[in-house]
Amino acid sequence: MRTSPSLLSLTIDSAVLNLSNIADLSPLPDHIVIDLFLRTLRAGKLTEKVLKLFIDTGKDEVFSLIQALNIQVTLTPVLPTTIKDDEVDIVIGALRSDLTTFMNEWRPMFSRFHLIIVKDPDLKEELKIPEGFNLDVYGKPDMDQVVGSSTSILFSGYSCRYFGYLVSRKKYIISVDDDCLPAQDPKGFLVDAVAQHISNLTNPATPFFFNTLYDPYAEGADFVRGYPFSLRGGVKCALSCGLWLNLADHDAPTQALKARQRNSRYVDAVMTVPARSLVPISGINIAFEREAVGPALVPALKLAGEGKCRWETMEDIWSGLCVKVVCDHLGLGVKTGLPYIWRTDRGDPIASLKKEWEGVKLMEEVIPFFQSVRLPREATTVEECIVEVANSVKERLGSMDPVFARAAKAMLDWVKLWQSVGSSSSRSSAV
Amino acid sequence: MAEPATATQAAAPAVPQLKDELDIVIPTIRNLDFLEMWRPFFQPYHLIIVQDGDPSKTIKVPDGFDYELYNRNDINRILGPKASCISFKDSACRCFGYMVSKKKYIFTIDDDCFHDAALWNVYCDFIYFHLTKVAKDPSGKAINALEQHIKNLLSPSTPFFFNTLYDPFRDGADFVRGYPFSLREGVPTAVSHGLWLNIPDYDAPTQLVKPLERNTRFVDAVLTIPKGTLFPMCGMNLAFDRELIGPAMYFGLMGDGQPIGRYDDMWAGWCTKVICDHLGLGVKTGLPYIYHSKASNPFVNLRKEYKGIFWQEEIIPFFQQTVLPKDCTTVQKCYIELAKQVKEKLSKVDPYFDKLAEAMVTWIEAWDELNPTGSSVINGKAK
Numbered sequence: 001m002r003t004s005p006s007l008l009s010l011t012i013d014s015a016v017l018n019l020s021n022i023a024d025l026s027p028l029p030d031h032i033v034i035d036l037f038l039r040t041l042r043a044g045k046l047t048e049k050v051l052k053l054f055i056d057t058g059k060d061e062v063f064s065l066i067q068a069l070n071i072q073v074t075l076t077p078v079l080p081t082t083i084k085d086d087e088v089d090i091v092i093g094a095l096r097s098d099l100t101t102f103m104n105e106w107r108p109m110f111s112r113f114h115l116i117i118v119k120d121p122d123l124k125e126e127l128k129i130p131e132g133f134n135l136d137v138y139g140k141p142d143m144d145q146v147v148g149s150s151t152s153i154l155f156s157g158y159s160c161r162y163f164g165y166l167v168s169r170k171k172y173i174i175s176v177d178d179d180c181l182p183a184q185d186p187k188g189f190l191v192d193a194v195a196q197h198i199s200n201l202t203n204p205a206t207p208f209f210f211n212t213l214y215d216p217y218a219e220g221a222d223f224v225r226g227y228p229f230s231l232r233g234g235v236k237c238a239l240s241c242g243l244w245l246n247l248a249d250h251d252a253p254t255q256a257l258k259a260r261q262r263n264s265r266y267v268d269a270v271m272t273v274p275a276r277s278l279v280p281i282s283g284i285n286i287a288f289e290r291e292a293v294g295p296a297l298v299p300a301l302k303l304a305g306e307g308k309c310r311w312e313t314m315e316d317i318w319s320g321l322c323v324k325v326v327c328d329h330l331g332l333g334v335k336t337g338l339p340y341i342w343r344t345d346r347g348d349p350i351a352s353l354k355k356e357w358e359g360v361k362l363m364e365e366v367i368p369f370f371q372s373v374r375l376p377r378e379a380t381t382v383e384e385c386i387v388e389v390a391n392s393v394k395e396r397l398g399s400m401d402p403v404f405a406r407a408a409k410a411m412l413d414w415v416k417l418w419q420s421v422g423s424s425s426s427r428s429s430a431v
Numbered sequence: 432m433a434e435p436a437t438a439t440q441a442a443a444p445a446v447p448q449l450k451d452e453l454d455i456v457i458p459t460i461r462n463l464d465f466l467e468m469w470r471p472f473f474q475p476y477h478l479i480i481v482q483d484g485d486p487s488k489t490i491k492v493p494d495g496f497d498y499e500l501y502n503r504n505d506i507n508r509i510l511g512p513k514a515s516c517i518s519f520k521d522s523a524c525r526c527f528g529y530m531v532s533k534k535k536y537i538f539t540i541d542d543d544c545f546h547d548a549a550l551w552n553v554y555c556d557f558i559y560f561h562l563t564k565v566a567k568d569p570s571g572k573a574i575n576a577l578e579q580h581i582k583n584l585l586s587p588s589t590p591f592f593f594n595t596l597y598d599p600f601r602d603g604a605d606f607v608r609g610y611p612f613s614l615r616e617g618v619p620t621a622v623s624h625g626l627w628l629n630i631p632d633y634d635a636p637t638q639l640v641k642p643l644e645r646n647t648r649f650v651d652a653v654l655t656i657p658k659g660t661l662f663p664m665c666g667m668n669l670a671f672d673r674e675l676i677g678p679a680m681y682f683g684l685m686g687d688g689q690p691i692g693r694y695d696d697m698w699a700g701w702c703t704k705v706i707c708d709h710l711g712l713g714v715k716t717g718l719p720y721i722y723h724s725k726a727s728n729p730f731v732n733l734r735k736e737y738k739g740i741f742w743q744e745e746i747i748p749f750f751q752q753t754v755l756p757k758d759c760t761t762v763q764k765c766y767i768e769l770a771k772q773v774k775e776k777l778s779k780v781d782p783y784f785d786k787l788a789e790a791m792v793t794w795i796e797a798w799d800e801l802n803p804t805g806s807s808v809i810n811g812k813a814k
Contacts, residue, residue: 209660209661209662209663209747210656210660210661210662210716211662211663212624212626212632212662212663212665212716213626213631213646214650218648220644220645220646220647220648221631221646221648222631222633222637222641222644223633223637224631224632224633224634224663224665225632225633225634225637225663225665225693225697225736226634226663226664226665226694226697226700226743227634227663228743228744228747229740229744230744231747241595243595243596248596248605248607249595249607249608250605250606250607250608251606251607251608251609251610254605254606254608258605261603261605263596263603263604264603265601265603265604265651265652266651267597267650267651267652268648268649268650268651269648269650269652273593273657274656274657274659274660275660276657276659276660277592277593277657277658277659277660278592278593279592279593279595280592280593280594280595280607280608280609281595282595282607282608282609310608311608314608314609317608317609320609336593336595360612363609363610363611363612364611364612364613366611367592367611367614
């Protein structure tokens with residue numbers, strides 16, 4: 001039986017989590033400073049600022065540790081952001097119980113931020129999460145409490161993460177699948193997917209005219225000749241869709257056909273998806289401004305045979321189409337491209353195909369529908385837009401397949417939920 | 432695993448693709464020394480050289496190339512009064528080359544664009560990266576620009592739904608989950624728009640503010656520009672299917688005697704995109720890269736294009752709102768209709784557009800005269 005931790009130990013753990021609030025460590029006794037330093041290292045929370053905090057104590061043992069461990073201040077700056085750490089929530093939908101490797105591999109990128117981990121209500125085992133993170137974990141009991149047990153059905157499988165979006169109170173959300181790890185860029189450096197998403201969201205998008213040098217706000221790039229100056233201010237970027245190395249996000253038939261194909265092409269670009277152009281937004285690696293488009297990410301399309309592999313679902317594709325239509329209507333931008341994450345091999349596409357192939361067929365109806373949706377001028381908030389889309393779905397797709405009728409209802413329920421449980425309604429920006 | 436290619440090892444393909452179906456059109460006013468660099472890639476093909484400026488000057492073409500050369504006298508002789516639509520003292524004159532060509536495909540390039548050792552290094556870095564991760568393309572050969580353009584033109588485009596993995600027809604890529612199967616066949620590709628490393632294609636104000644900026648970012652992607660989206664088409668590194676879209680590639684009235692310059696390719700690009708969208712054809716952008724070596728004088732550029740900077744604020748909305756009627760089923764019909772709308776809606780911006788609209792009609796008349804059997808008529812599906 002493990003001995004329970006001492007009060008001192010708990011205090012030091014708490015201090016590690018609150019380092020950003022501590023201004024001066026020198027009053028602390030030496031041995032506690034050392035202990036704190038070591039635990040900070042283990043937690044992956046040693047930043048330049050924190051290192052300075054320890055150095056400023058003037059304690060010899062701290063210096064010897066720094067020398068012995070060869071800790072050096074890195075000169076390559078982190079991507080400059082104007083976002084404060086406390087404006088971001090990282091939401092992870094846990095479809096597997098053991099998150100140890102996942103969390104440890106992402107630690108350098110995640111540890112600065114608050115995390116929301118939402119457990120798939122169908123998952124029976126206890127979650128295994130390593131220490132050293134500032135996080136909240138939610139499961140079925142929380143869902144039942146917040147939304148009622150009949151509505152919590154919205155959040156099964158991959159859709160569990162939407163519960164995290166609902167209860168978050170932060171401005172930005174970043175979400176990756178729990179079978180993905182940080183990727184390496186062509187130079188061998190680990191990609192900080194979080195920082196890249198934040199950069200995408202805080203720089204404008206340019207949906208009204210295509211820039212052939214892709215992201216004009218990237219270092220070393222700009223708008224090309226022929227780009228109207230009146231459009232160079234851009235619009236707010238509401239959603240950033242990242243990509244995947246190794247196992248790309250193909251559907252089951254494609255992956256079954258090309259069983260050994262893995263994505264090794266690193267395309268060094270971020271670009272805005274043009275207005276009125278629809279795009280399949282994969283939920284594997286996304287980030288969005290919750291305050292701008294939160295209600296538009298809807299856990300609505302649940303396939304009859306929906307499963308626990310991405311190619312057994314279409315919920316994110318549906319959600320992404322809703323977001324794009326709303327963004328186009330409200331004059332917001334959607335970006336795609338960097339960052340890449342590494343998606344681990346998992347699942348058997350042929351088995352999935354045997355189980356569920358209706359989803360692939362449904363797209364034939366879904367795409368033309370979304371291409372023809374027209375939102376009225378009076379819809380000026382995200383919620384109003386989603387209600388319009390939901391009604392349209394019910395009217396035009398409801399009779400085609402019960403999955404659409406259910407999706408329409410789920411969208412309306414979601415908007416109501418968002419209005420009662422989510423923070424105050426999103427800022428609108430009518431065109 | 433193959434060694435990465437060096438500049439000397441990078442060889443032209445053993446059998447040049449489309450050797451008898453592709454013309455390379457080059458406008459020039461100075462000399463053609465740059466052709467030496469391109470020799471391994473261009474020598475198998477037929478060149479159409481359009482000599483701008485003083486026709487009495489002799490432009491020396493390096494030995495060993497198969498070419499036809501046209502100067503201003505030739506243009507006047509061949510087109511008669513219709514020669515008025517071909518610009519003088521501006522690289523826009525290149526579109527005369529498109530008109531006289533008898534081939535299916537055109538590749539056009541500026542005479543200050545190269546392959547270069549630095550570019551090979553960039554290509555090699557990326558090919559080496561791919562080779563170490565996945566063993567394929569064992570030749571390790573860097574793809575030359577022309578070859579990539581041909582690949583782009585010979586594979587379909589996907590303008591109706593954006594593929595997040597970019598060109599699904601490239602090796603190692605495919606359509607992503609959610610992409611409807613009915614759209615996976617794609618449509619014929621009419622235009623392949625390549626990019627440039629080193630000197631980027633900026634307008635004069637940007638050049639003045641950022642004189643030292645160089646494009647060093649190699650983006651390993653080809654993508655289809657979605658239907659309904661306009662883009663700034665640069666004529667420096669461009670290939671197109673002349674049979675599908677040729678008549679739309681009129682590079683306008685620029686240069687001598689005109690109030691504007693450096694908007695030739697822009698104008699052609701906007702017309703072309705609108706017509707491609709209408710006829711269900713595709714436009715790709717991205718690879719290949721060429722190495723753009725010479726930075727033009729930003730003050731000269733500013734004088735040429737400053738009107739364009741104001742006018743484009745009106746021109747873009749015009750093209751974005753243009754609707755072509757269903758009965759415009761050929762490129763020529765679409766273009767004549769566009770010319771009509773330009774006259775109607777843009778003349779109020781400047782009387783230049785009146786002249787331009789007329790020149791657009793003259794261009795189509797000249798095109799049809801030189802290409803009589805309707806080689807550019809296609810069974811277009813007007814949308």
